[in-house]
Amino acid sequence: MTRKEIAKSFLMLAGSGQVKEAYSKFIARDFRHHNQYFKGSAEALAKAMEDDYQANPNELVEVKHCYEDGDTIITHSLVVKKTMEIAVVHIFRFENDKIVELWDLGQPIEKDSPNENGLF
Template identity: 50%
Template sequence: MTRKEIARDFLKLAAKGHSHEAFRLHIGKKFKHHNAYFKGDADTLMLAMEESARTNPNKIFKIHHILEDDNLVAVHSHLKQSPTDLGFAVVHILKFKADKIVEFWDLGQPVPKETINENGMF
């Protein structure tokens, strides 16, 4: 698998409620993440992803762009907690060591009902 494919697989597994498998397959040793609302270790993030999937079983996660630069992969996506939710535009940045994710950032912006920008968020 390429790093882009690993990033895609990791995020899709986690969004579908398979965070344990996502972490087992794709997370490296000494993993750390940078979400301000959780401790920075793998177990905390994995359990938060699992809880999110359990709380929102009809979650929709659509990837729009994946970019790779050296050991970094950025994924631009649309995350909706339910089919009627406007959701968030999300950017995940994943840092790799060989074929394992060792560092993770996630940034999101709510999709507004009305937007001034005619190009949209995706």
């Protein structure tokens, strides 16, 4: 698999509630993340992902754009939940074929946005 395929597969698995499988396949032992709401460990983020999926499962995770620059993959995705739609950017840093670092930024999609171009 290419790094782009790994990043997309990670998002699809984790986004469909298969967080443990996503982590066992694609996350490096020394993984760290930069989500400000949770401790920086792989375990803390995995638990948060599992808890979020149980409380408010994703109905859809669709990667709209995917970019590669050296050891970095950036995805721009649509995440649909029952209560909202979110535009999310994930930045993955790789070592070999494992994700060693992750940043994520999300923005709820406003139904009545004045911007005719949308978020995608």
